[in-house]
Each structure stands twice: as C-alpha cells, then as structure tokens.
Amino acid sequence: GENVEQHPSTLSVQEGDSAVIKCTYSDSASNYFPWYKQELGKRPQLIIDIRSNVGEKKDQRIAVTLNKTAKHFSLHITETQPEDSAVYFCAASHNNDMRFGAGTRLTVKP
Amino acid sequence: AAGVIQSPRHLIKEKRETATLKCYPIPRHDTVYWYQQGPGQDPQFLISFYEKMQSDKGSIPDRFSAQQFSDYHSELNMSSLELGDSALYFCASNSGTSYNEQFFGPGTRLTVL
Numbered sequence: 001g002e003n004v005e006q007h008p009s010t011l012s013v014q015e016g017d018s019a020v021i022k023c024t025y026s027d028s029a030s031n032y033f034p035w036y037k038q039e040l041g042k043r044p045q046l047i048i049d050i051r052s053n054v055g056e057k058k059d060q061r062i063a064v065t066l067n068k069t070a071k072h073f074s075l076h077i078t079e080t081q082p083e084d085s086a087v088y089f090c091a092a093s094h095n096n097d098m099r100f101g102a103g104t105r106l107t108v109k110p
Numbered sequence: 111a112a113g114v115i116q117s118p119r120h121l122i123k124e125k126r127e128t129a130t131l132k133c134y135p136i137p138r139h140d141t142v143y144w145y146q147q148g149p150g151q152d153p154q155f156l157i158s159f160y161e162k163m164q165s166d167k168g169s170i171p172d173r174f175s176a177q178q179f180s181d182y183h184s185e186l187n188m189s190s191l192e193l194g195d196s197a198l199y200f201c202a203s204n205s206g207t208s209y210n211e212q213f214f215g216p217g218t219r220l221t222v223l
Binding site for chain 1: 141143154166198211212217219
C-alpha cells in the first residue's frame with residue numbers, strides 16, 4: 001500500500017519568513033495530493049491540493065509543487081503569519097484510497 | 111453549505127464496553143471514510159464505503175465493524191473497547207470519483223476509561 005513520509009516533524013519560523021514542508025510517496029499510481037491544516041482538536045481542513053497532471057499550483061501565500069518522477073511533493077507558505085501555526089498533513093491518494101504523512105507542527109513566532 | 115455531521119461529538123466508555131459512532135455525509139455524497147487519530151498522530155484510515163458497499167479497508171481492528179445504510183449514513187461499531195481506542199474518530203465524505211477532496215466531519219472524541 002501507499003506510504004507517505006513527511007519532513008520535518010516540527011518547524012519554527014519567524015513571522016514573515018517562508019516555510020517549506022516536504023513529502024514523499026511510494027505508490028506511483030497515486031494521482032491526488034492534498035494538504036491539510038489541523039488545529040488542536042479540530043478537523044483537518046484542506047488548504048490546497050494538486051493532481052498528478054499538474055506540476056505546481058498556487059493560491060495566494062500557499063503553493064504546492066509535485067515531482068512525479070521523484071514521487072515528491074512540497075508545500076510552500078510565504079509571508080507566514082502567527083495564525084498559520086498548526087499541524088500540517090500531506091496526503092497521497094489513488095482512487096480515493098488516501099494515506100497521510102505523519103504531520104508537521106508549524107510554529108510561527110510573532 | 112451542509113457539512114459532514116458526526117454524532118456523538120464526545121463519548122466516554124469503560125473498557126470492554128461497546129460504542130457506536132454515526133456519520134451523516136454531505137448530501138449527494140456516496141462515499142464515506144472513517145479515520146482514527148490518536149494524540150499527536152496522523153489520521154489512520156480505517157475503512158470506506160461506496161454506494162453502501164465496503165470499498166477499502168485499512169487498519170481497522172477486528173473488534174470494529176462498520177456499514178453504510180441506504181440513506182448513505184454510516185455507523186462505526188466498536189466492541190470490547192480498550193484504553194488504546196481512545197482517539198478522535200473522523201468521518202469524511204465525497205462523491206466517490208477520483209481527484210475529489212474528502213470533506214471531514216468535526217470528529218467524535220472517544221475516551222475509554
């Protein structure tokens with residue numbers, strides 16, 4: 001089955017700096033790669049996703065890149081703000097069979 | 111817009127008891143997914159249903175069972191509860207086609223004492 005690895009497990013940045021979270025996946029058939037933001041005790045919220053026929057997608061301060069050959073995808077957050085502090089999960093999905101990475105706890109210091 | 115509904119939101123049980131969690135998907139969504147999330151862990155996929163049939167099975171213990179009903183709501187039945195079953199249980203739904211976001215419910219926090 002699919003195995004998703006996510007790094008780093010914790011990330012601390014200064015407000016205004018950029019944050020990058022990286023994930024790799026094992027199943028070359030995976031074709032959908034969402035990123036979720038989860039605050040303590042709350043549900044995972046989709047912040048951006050990318051499909052296998054696209055290499056990059058951007059939504060305001062958030063961007064995701066996908067390298068299918070390397071089976072690697074990354075989340076980039078620019079101009080970070082304290083409210084970006086949360087746990088971020090990457091996931092890889094094939095035919096709705098979705099597996100999550102272990103999560104990255106992002107802390108943005110004011 | 112209507113979201114995924116889960117009930118109850120909180121549940122406290124004793125060891126060896128049973129529990130039933132309910133999930134009501136977004137209207138017109140035909141696929142339901144169950145996830146278990148322990149403290150500080152990522153959501154672990156348990157099981158999914160598409161059009162009332164089990165579509166995929168993950169790390170669901172044999173003590174757990176689930177089904178999807180004719181109105182597409184789903185129930186997760188948990189028996190012989192153990193302390194380690196204490197977790198957040200999320201249900202998610204989508205329309206069952208590829209490339210679709212899974213919409214998560216608010217979760218049920220199960221505490222086993």
